[in-house]
Amino acid sequence: MTSTRLPGKVLADLGGRSVLQWVLARLGAASELDGVVVATSDDPSDDPVAQAAASLGASVVRGPLADVLARYAIAARELGSEGIVRVTADCPLIDPAVVDEVVAAWREGGAAYVSNVIEPRTYPVGMDAEVVDAAALLVADAEASEAHDREHVTPFVRSRPERFAQRAVRLAEPRPDVRLTLDTPEDLELLRDVVAATGPDRALAELVAAADARP
DSSP: OOOSSSTTGGGOEETTEEHHHHHHHHHHTOTTOSOOEEEEESSGGGHHHHHHHHHTTOEEEEEOSSOHHHHHHHHHHHHTOSEEEEOOTTOTTOOHHHHHHHHHHHHTOSOSEEESOSSSOOSOBTOOOEEEEHHHHHHHHHHOOSHHHHHHSSHHHHTOTTTSOEEEOOOSSOOTTOBOOOSSHHHHHHHHHHHHHHOSSOOHHHHHHHHHHOO
């Protein structure tokens, strides 16, 4: 709820439902996920997020406000999962098929970190999906000391390919120029236009076409 550029964006209205509802619905349609957890802070300002997530039937873990990596580590320990998928509330229109592709690539083995955001990126901004081995995530939690690593969860792992094998998932027809993310009020306006044009449950190609059509 304490986003600097767009406070409260996780509960902002997007086409008649909250951004959080969009994220949970889109992830709920992904077949490669074993479960979805909302990792929010234990700051009182995020009580509405935790309450909203619980009311939508999602599991919730809470941890330090400024230490998102710690929250993910809490979730990893509680779940006992071998891998953790990171999708943020900045990506309310995340395509379940994109998530499935990234997770399937991780399940093939050979990499502790698999994502579609490794440079040069090919997916639109807002289609970001990362999978990291739980063991690697817990190493990062134990060793990372820089604020950037703690806030953004995966940089500690991403910046050490010699320790953590990595694999990139690429889009056959790159569209990194398309912005379907939620970071500013202008982003919210665009996403509302895209949702109005496409309706819910639309795949990546339709979302990109709607974004391209916007003046």
